[in-house]
Amino acid sequence: MRPEDWKQYNPVLLPPIPNLHDIQVYEKNSGYDSLKKILEDKENWSPADVIQEVKAANIRGRGGAGFNAGLKWSFMPEPDGKPRYLACNGDESEPGTFKDRKIFEYNPHLFIEGAIIAAYAMQVDAIYVYIRGEYRAFVQMLQKAIDQAYEKGYLGKNILGSGFSVEMYTHMGAGAYICGEESSLMESLEGKRGYPRVKPPFPAQKGLWGRPTTINNIETLANVPLIIQHGAPWYLGIGKETHPGPVLYGISGHVNRPGVYEYPAGMNIMTLINDVCGGVRNGKKLKAVIPGGSSTPPLRADMLDGVSMDADSLREAGSMMGTAGMLILDEDTDMVDLVWRISYFYDHESCGQCTPCREGTGWLQKTLFKIKSGQGEYRDLETLLSICNGMEGRTICALADAAAWPVRYSIERFRDEFESKCKKTVYALA
Amino acid sequence: MPEIFIDNQRYTFDKPGKVLQFMLDQGLDLPFFCYHPSLSIPANCRQCMVKAGMPVYDRDKGIFETDEEGNRLIRYFPKLMTACNLDMSDGMVIHTHHSDELVKQAQADNLEFILINHPLDCPICDQAGECPLQILTYKYGPEGSRFEHKKVHKPKSIQLGPRVILDAERCINCTRCVRFTDEISKSHQLSIVSRGDKNYPLTAEGESFDDPYSLNTVDICPVGALTSADFRFKARVWEMNQTPGIDVSNGKGCNTYIWTRDNLVLRITPRFNEHVNDHWMPDKGREYYREFNENRVSGPKIKVGKEDQVGSSWNNAMLTFKETLEAASPENVLVIGSPYASLEDNFALKTFASHLGITEAFIVPHIIDGYGDGLLLVDDQAPNTQGAALLEFQKISASELKERILKMKPEAIVCLDDRLLDRESTLQEVFSSSFSIVFGSNMTKTSQQADVLIPVTCAAEHTASYVNSEGRIQRTVPAKETKYTHRRLNLEMSMSRLDHFGTRYDNWVNEDNKIDCIPAWEFLGKVTIENNPIVWESSKDMLEHLSASLPVFEGVSYPAMDSQKGIQLSIPKS
Numbered sequence A: 001m002r003p004e005d006w007k008q009y010n011p012v013l014l015p016p017i018p019n020l021h022d023i024q025v026y027e028k029n030s031g032y033d034s035l036k037k038i039l040e041d042k043e044n045w046s047p048a049d050v051i052q053e054v055k056a057a058n059i060r061g062r063g064g065a066g067f068n069a070g071l072k073w074s075f076m077p078e079p080d081g082k083p084r085y086l087a088c089n090g091d092e093s094e095p096g097t098f099k100d101r102k103i104f105e106y107n108p109h110l111f112i113e114g115a116i117i118a119a120y121a122m123q124v125d126a127i128y129v130y131i132r133g134e135y136r137a138f139v140q141m142l143q144k145a146i147d148q149a150y151e152k153g154y155l156g157k158n159i160l161g162s163g164f165s166v167e168m169y170t171h172m173g174a175g176a177y178i179c180g181e182e183s184s185l186m187e188s189l190e191g192k193r194g195y196p197r198v199k200p201p202f203p204a205q206k207g208l209w210g211r212p213t214t215i216n217n218i219e220t221l222a223n224v225p226l227i228i229q230h231g232a233p234w235y236l237g238i239g240k241e242t243h244p245g246p247v248l249y250g251i252s253g254h255v256n257r258p259g260v261y262e263y264p265a266g267m268n269i270m271t272l273i274n275d276v277c278g279g280v281r282n283g284k285k286l287k288a289v290i291p292g293g294s295s296t297p298p299l300r301a302d303m304l305d306g307v308s309m310d311a312d313s314l315r316e317a318g319s320m321m322g323t324a325g326m327l328i329l330d331e332d333t334d335m336v337d338l339v340w341r342i343s344y345f346y347d348h349e350s351c352g353q354c355t356p357c358r359e360g361t362g363w364l365q366k367t368l369f370k371i372k373s374g375q376g377e378y379r380d381l382e383t384l385l386s387i388c389n390g391m392e393g394r395t396i397c398a399l400a401d402a403a404a405w406p407v408r409y410s411i412e413r414f415r416d417e418f419e420s421k422c423k424k425t426v427y428a429l430a
Numbered sequence B: 001m002p003e004i005f006i007d008n009q010r011y012t013f014d015k016p017g018k019v020l021q022f023m024l025d026q027g028l029d030l031p032f033f034c035y036h037p038s039l040s041i042p043a044n045c046r047q048c049m050v051k052a053g054m055p056v057y058d059r060d061k062g063i064f065e066t067d068e069e070g071n072r073l074i075r076y077f078p079k080l081m082t083a084c085n086l087d088m089s090d091g092m093v094i095h096t097h098h099s100d101e102l103v104k105q106a107q108a109d110n111l112e113f114i115l116i117n118h119p120l121d122c123p124i125c126d127q128a129g130e131c132p133l134q135i136l137t138y139k140y141g142p143e144g145s146r147f148e149h150k151k152v153h154k155p156k157s158i159q160l161g162p163r164v165i166l167d168a169e170r171c172i173n174c175t176r177c178v179r180f181t182d183e184i185s186k187s188h189q190l191s192i193v194s195r196g197d198k199n200y201p202l203t204a205e206g207e208s209f210d211d212p213y214s215l216n217t218v219d220i221c222p223v224g225a226l227t228s229a230d231f232r233f234k235a236r237v238w239e240m241n242q243t244p245g246i247d248v249s250n251g252k253g254c255n256t257y258i259w260t261r262d263n264l265v266l267r268i269t270p271r272f273n274e275h276v277n278d279h280w281m282p283d284k285g286r287e288y289y290r291e292f293n294e295n296r297v298s299g300p301k302i303k304v305g306k307e308d309q310v311g312s313s314w315n316n317a318m319l320t321f322k323e324t325l326e327a328a329s330p331e332n333v334l335v336i337g338s339p340y341a342s343l344e345d346n347f348a349l350k351t352f353a354s355h356l357g358i359t360e361a362f363i364v365p366h367i368i369d370g371y372g373d374g375l376l377l378v379d380d381q382a383p384n385t386q387g388a389a390l391l392e393f394q395k396i397s398a399s400e401l402k403e404r405i406l407k408m409k410p411e412a413i414v415c416l417d418d419r420l421l422d423r424e425s426t427l428q429e430v431f432s433s434s435f436s437i438v439f440g441s442n443m444t445k446t447s448q449q450a451d452v453l454i455p456v457t458c459a460a461e462h463t464a465s466y467v468n469s470e471g472r473i474q475r476t477v478p479a480k481e482t483k484y485t486h487r488r489l490n491l492e493m494s495m496s497r498l499d500h501f502g503t504r505y506d507n508w509v510n511e512d513n514k515i516d517c518i519p520a521w522e523f524l525g526k527v528t529i530e531n532n533p534i535v536w537e538s539s540k541d542m543l544e545h546l547s548a549s550l551p552v553f554e555g556v557s558y559p560a561m562d563s564q565k566g567i568q569l570s571i572p573k574s
Ligand SMILES: Cc1cc2nc3c(=O)[nH]c(=O)nc-3n(C[C@H](O)[C@H](O)[C@H](O)COP(=O)(O)O)c2cc1C
Pocket: A060, A061, A062, A063, A064, A065, A066, A067, A069, A072, A089, A090, A091, A092, A093, A094, A177, A178, A179, A180, A181, A182, A183, A215, A216, A217, A218, A220, A221, A397, A398, A399, A402
């Protein structure tokens, strides 16, 4: 199923089945079959085989970085009898991103099953699901699903009589975006302050409580049962070969029908806006698209020709896939205001551990506020760009980059708009 | 041997390590804030950026690939790396600000960032003059700041605990203080609160930062965010002389710096010695500075009859001392050395006593069981218990001493600088029934009840050695002057160091606050008895004699102690 044939696409992550969140309904729709397939045939499905299959499916992490999940799993060292962990990233705090919540809400068992399979593949002892604190209701829904899975013997000791055991715990965040970054997520799980860790060591070497750990996004894990059920070739047949599989596009902003839509990866952006979401709101013209959450560089409408939602196409166009949380902006959008608001977010959310991010995010925000309120001068734009230079690639985690990119690329791509907000400073000629 | 190229210069290294520490060991400069050799490496200040690369290795041929000119091809890391947590590896290439413009720019950018919310109140900040932020900004920082907005305001003057005050606005969030309480003192009392540029360290609600090592955070804080409640606003660092010393408040013998101005000690800070105290010292040892200034005995005192002590001339004191000892028969004189006094003073007393035919001499160790904490405080409260014991002073307890006095009814008691009666009140009555001669530096109870009180120098005023509880012999040099010494003319002093901040023209000493006292050994040497055995000109000569005559002190001398950071004697730990 290629993106061109999107009209024939039938959702697999969020299929339109009523009450799918209930384990009985889920089981009726071949739920937990993938898990059974593996655990009842361990000869053919050794942990290494599972990793191999997932690796072959080339599923790219849906948490933002787009890293091959199977490859990531293969970094886990050989079991040594001591604990190892899987941490599931449901922190979902990047502005414009709201897709994992749909999984918690409508198809939690798909994620749970995926996490158990991942746990089996990496031979981990416990799964932690880190969920943003604001998702209180979804945590309760997920907890209910987990309880059901325990009752049915899909979780806990000796799962389905296979000898494999794993526990699953939920953990609520306390409202910090930075706790979605994988290493500060681990710090937070350990009960510490959410400071990202310096890498190396990488989580697979030293993760939770110093033990090997893998962190995956919720959507990433929800893909796993499908890969096992239908096989890697099937998965590669969806979307683009370089970026395969179904994707939950979280589309918000100035469109007529915002929402989370499941389609193959690599959907044409204009198709998503015009055909899937019913076009730009109020018949306005499109101004720009921020394709993958607020940190990804905005693309001007005229840059969108033939651009599709996959890593390669977006890189070529000058942006990134991120979380596929798309912000659609119409012609009335004040870019300075928007970028200031994005900057305000990163200023607020910087953990403050490293200098360029702690100081740079605030400086960006304050300078943008100055421009936004009509007090800016042309030189402020150069200052903004040089602040970005001082932040990008110089910090412990990627939050500083996430804060700098929208500013840098907005100035580059909407410079006239920024300049029109600046005071026309007149220098007297001597 | 593995090699590393730093700014196009080749170095070899024999053990694995981090690039920054290696550079510091080589005497190379790189700006940094958060790194501390004795703490974990958070790499959070991002100041120590370097450009790093590795040679491209051709696995098949087993050689490094080269360009046309035969130079190794280097594959650089895509981002600048922090040198503090970068592991060295064979063939690594490093470029610092000396050979790379981007690195230079990154260092300046980072300092500009640090300073945008810094209050820049150096003129009223205690740290000014010894502030890494100030120093590195001058050296590596940008010309000025482009920041034109309101700075972030944070709480000021927060009393974190009894001894430490925080100015949160000055904090640069290096987390050194937090790591110290987590990793060294293990009190876990500090953590960073809030987020982003509002971050600062704080204790938990209702908790006081009363860590017995709290003041070390003031030392390692790279800015003036943490200040000592006691020292705050007392002096600028460049107004003080900084002299190496030894902590005499505990048997551990932490190495210190003694900071003086106008012959007063204003503060004591730790001096690095990996064999004893690393970079740290207990707060108790720092608070001891008062003893060097306050309540000192200045000028000899003598009791006439049952009257209070009155001032006396040195001549008169010496005469009384001599006559008392000559009048008494040797077996009727009780000689008490001191675990608090220096090796030299104890040795002089012992030698003098033997000369008079007094064969026995005692010390009363001051041990508090369970006082030690396994870090830098030991049970032994005195700085030289081991030293006195090596000179064959017999160790006895206070109650044994009391019994002995009661039995012996000595005509005279000679007691070296110690707080015997202060710490063992039961000795008071037995002491007062004998004629007592006390060498005292401070007006303690022991000093007060003396019939003859001879004022002696304290550890901040004399050159002398102390043997710590682990059997390490270390020495002091005069940090402040007495009536009879001149710090700058003092040979020991000028040989040992140049003042850190001072120049040869601005030694902050004057005639104020000079105590009328001399070292005990010098006093004993001046007593006009026949064939006085104390023939040495200086404590240095005396130590040389000791070293030559007692095998345990073989090879011990002041220069040797200086160059080896003290000398471990081969004796069992106490
Ligand atoms: C500042 C920051 C915030 C992040 N927030 C999230 C998040 O909320 N959810 C998420 O899944 N990944 C987030 N990530 C990405 C994670 O660090 C990590 O790459 C991801 O969870 C890995 O999962 P995946 O490989 O399945 O995509 C964030 C990264 C950064 C730098």
